Amino acid sequence: MSRVSPGPSRRLLLAGALATVSAAVTGCSSDSSAASSGGSRQLRIGYFAFPSGDLIVKRRKLLEQALPGYKISWIKFDSGAGVNQAFIGKSLDIAALGSSPFARGVSGSSPVPYKVAFILDVAGENEALVARKQTGITDVAGLKGRTIATPFASTSHYSLLAALEQAGLKASDVKLIDLQPQPILAAWQRGDIDAAYVRLPTLDELRQTGTQLTSSKEIGAAGKPTLDLAVVSDELIARAPKVIDTWRSVQAQALRLLKSDPDGAVEDVSAELGISTADAKAQLAQGVFRTPEQVTSADWLGTDGSPGKLLTYVTDTAQFLAGQNQIDAAPSEAVVRKAFYLKGLPDVLK
Template identity: 80%
Template sequence: MSRVPQSPSRRLLLAGALAAVSAAVTGCSLGSEAATSGGSKRLRIGYFAFPSGDLIVKNKKLLEKALPDYEITWIRFDSGASVNQAFIGKSLDIAALGSSPFARGVSGSSPIPYKVAWILDVAGENEALVVRKDTRISDVAGLKGRTIGTPFASTSHYSLLAALETAGLKASDVELVDLQPQAVLAAWQRGDIDAAYVWLPTLDELRKTGTQLTSSKEVGGAGKPTLDLAVVSDDLIAEDPQAIDAWRKAEAEALRLLTSDPDGSVKAVAAELGISAADAGAQLRQGVFLTPEQVASADWLGTDDSPGKLLGYVTDTGRFLAGQKQIDAAPSGDVVRKAFYLKGLSDAVK
């Protein structure tokens, strides 16, 4: 990755990003303190404002109905990096997390104490690389020497590095800027960046004045897929596996509703994102959603006795990140396997 000059505006952007992470972790820490007081059980769930089954579970209160004796707190995050920080601070029980930040989280000598337990979606056209139309750039190779914004340690960051490599470019051939989605949009509107790799809904705003060069669907089809996973803390696995079973069943119901009740699903996502039903429907169509049975199949998560292909995807992601000097060393397949929680998954999708 290229080193970004520390201009005053850049320092302000970095300070803002750090403040956002701090605020998110502090916010969940309050929930952590509350969870240890009183007699009621509580779950702290991290989610993204991104079209998925998670938003349907939240909007329709599927988990609250399944666990009426629990106090459930939903905490919004902007990127996987801040989710990882929150788990390190023991401020979350369950959370959405991209496959790239998950691979980072399980690498190193002190892996984050969580395990993947569900797949929310497979990245498709809902994450993409867009360049400003006024640059007249028409392919990824044309980005050499240009400034590109993306949230570091995210699936978009991983897919961007993969796209650059496929185009014959190194990270040092461009200027990478670490920006959260809203900061990406602001930098784009100011003309501070030439291109960005980011996800919905910010992505749709960039498309209005930009040209899409590639997407995570294309990058994945070329051998480097990314996914939105869901992870559970080691503490929750040890102390309350029944809550995980109930949560999985709620997520499975949401995936089924995407097919059986598309209009209701669109309304739920629109309400959670504060957008029109038309926009919500368009955003949902850009994602790739598995059936619950596919989630537990050999092609994806698999079973406790026989993990699926996701194990290889995450291991390959770790190797790629290590090769790009994004992490010190790639986690072994055995280390990644230990970061999978598959007990009870088959029953949850019945």
């Protein structure tokens, strides 16, 4: 079983992710064979097998069509810790990344060399805390002394810590297990764990024999929202800023397609995840997808020269993680601001 720890440091989390990242970058996804090669005319894109506009971009090859001169590799990851390590190893150009691992990444004396450039979605009912029905647990407070699994250094981990705090529990009051989604399902089925905080599609499988105790939607409404962001490497910003504009443009197109072509979006997600269209539709309905105009509003990412509330969300997340001894110290808002790449917004989305 994976390691147990009430409060891993960022250094340990990144080191622990090294093996996972190495596997991911060299072939975790069937279409990632070119990921480890260099070259200015290639893009290495990190993504999650999770219902979002990212899967629409991938399935419809929107980026390939917009950048015909580039060799584009899509590399699948299971957690934000792996994405962070891959950027440190200069193995990614662009990637999806949760707001909590992003807050970790911009903390410390050697921040990860990337910047947030877009918001993909806001966590809703698609990420939640579920207890096995056999335990008889019906609320978060009932988890005291129990074993809970979650991918460390992820948005699920952050939301779990927030849920425990809201219920009057400390991380030390429970036994936290660091597991990725598929191992969580296996541990659940064996009865090795009492509860898990995880996202779709694993979450839906746990719900079949579990009781949902809270969700990221509820935790966000209580003041600790989590989001899936798009981050870009500092090297790509220096080398090809127009490519980043194109990336954001196709992501904006995907967000519009979620509204204008919901049936087509369901088909895309169904094909990418290998699930039925009914399941894909249900999973998409649990997410919160903003329009491109909302993404660049003052309530979220903001625009060039005027960052939005995401700046406060990330700063607050880092402060919470520091208070939970998950990172050594929280960065100031000014430091977090330096990790925002807003040039060209909102015009490049039109």
